[in-house]
Amino acid sequence: MLSEKDLITINTQFSSGAVRNKSSLQFALAQTYRSKYWFKSMCLLARAITIDHIFEDGNKRTAAAVIMACLDMNRYDYNPDKVAEVVLAIAKKSVKDLNKIGRMIKNAIKEP
Secondary structure, three states: OOOHHHHHHHHOOOOOOOEOOHHHHHHHHHHHHHOOOHHHHHHHHHHHHHHHOOEOOOHHHHHHHHHHHHHHHOOOOEOHHHHHHHHHHHHHHOOOOHHHHHHHHHOOEOOO
């Protein structure tokens, strides 16, 4: 899974990489390290970045990039535009339920 350094590096593609909510970042990472399911960890990171505004700027873009990086690492084909729509929907509706976020992300994955 992705580390704190990885997440900051991803955010620097869109912003300064400055962490605004360190406790939320550390909590999300601790939860991902305890989980043996990468998909759940990806959903948790996406939620934390999008809802908790971990970074000073570029949170939605960072969350989308994190989702795409996780899907790439696990060799899933996806529609980047749909990933962006998912992140916008999470932010707009303040979706906190990991199962719902997972279902939303699955809609962005292309069928084999």
